[in-house]
């Protein structure tokens with residue numbers, strides 16, 4: 001990597017985010033992150049200076065076409081794809097529905113889809129609907145002691161009829177990182193494909209789809225300091241076995257366009273592309289050099305190092321608090337991100353969060369669309385968990401502030 005300025009401290013990173021100047025502690029990042037000025041500025045500039053249609057011959061249109069093409073290239077770099085495509089869309093939920101609608105055309109009655117109980121409904125509901133056409137849904141149970149779907153559990157379910165395994169790389173409620181390479185290897189051994197939901201992973205660590213050999217990987221860019229969009233990576237061979245959902249006159253090998261009916265948000269593409277500038281700042285890379293894979297990896301290594309002590313501190317507090325049950329691993333190790341959920345033996349999650357709401361701290365409660373997971377863990381879905389979720393730009397002082405407020409309530 002070209003090195004420029006040293007890796008910036010937290011204050012310099014926070015200064016890149018206009019919203020972080022306000023007196024509010026954003027601890028609801030698993031819901032959505034803030035954006036650096038470079039992203040917001042790029043979207044504003046696109047809409048005010050170059051808001052024309054793609055694909056025409058005039059220079060302005062060609063510039064827009066290049067922006068959208070470059071955003072796809074950036075998304076491939078971001079997920080570590082040297083083979084395969086980055087499909088852009090409006091949200092993870094939409095992209096997974098689209099993928100399921102493609103699989104609906106090729107799956108046969110009796111074929112099986114394994115769904116992890118730790119999943120967000122975005123990677124469950126679209127597959128469950130295929131039951132109507134005879135596809136068999138099998139649930140990969142969560143182990144309530146370890147809060148994981150275990151490899152042994154998966155091994156016991158895999159068979160010749162398994163077509164797909166759908167799981168969250170990280171649960172948006174539990175925060176634990178699944179052993180994706182091992183899961184992919186197990187699925188591939190019987191010819192099944194893996195659809196990994198990386199939404200709750202992507203803000204915290206560098207994605208590396210090639211290293212993990214995963215077939216499908218999706219994440220939401222609005223949770224990773226970007227615009228409200230999502231990216232679905234598809235490996236070449238997985239894409240080749242599916243009919244794309246776009247118009248029938250568009251050639252089947254016109255990728256990723258064949259999988260992008262209606263196209264992606266153009267101003268969103270401008271914003272996504274501009275995120276490279278912030279990643280360079282995070283990585284301490286030369287601002288004028290291109291954003292490379294090494295930059296992405298260095299940026300997220302820095303992010304993980306900044307985040308870990310925040311997670312450790314909140315877990316230390318919650319683990320020591322009588323009546324509190326941490327829902328997820330109680331240990332802030334490398335298998336965990338800074339998404340921390342808990343319940344209380346006496347107090348409703350709703351009441352705890354209501355008491356925090358007026359204090360300038362943003363957290364939330366609920367089932368977080370991990371509806372089945374809550375049911376399986378015996379958590380009332382109407383109330384759910386209290387969830388505080390950090391990313392690298394949060395500060396130790398914000399965590400102390402949260403702990404101070406929680407301590408008055410708990």
Ligand SMILES: Cc1ncc(COP(=O)(O)O)c(C=O)c1O
Pocket residue numbers: 030031090091092093094120122123168170171172197198199200220229230
């Ligand atoms: C783990 C996980 N998967 C999927 C989604 C859905 O993402 P989107 O809002 O882009 O549809 C979310 C949103 O919170 C999530 O946390």
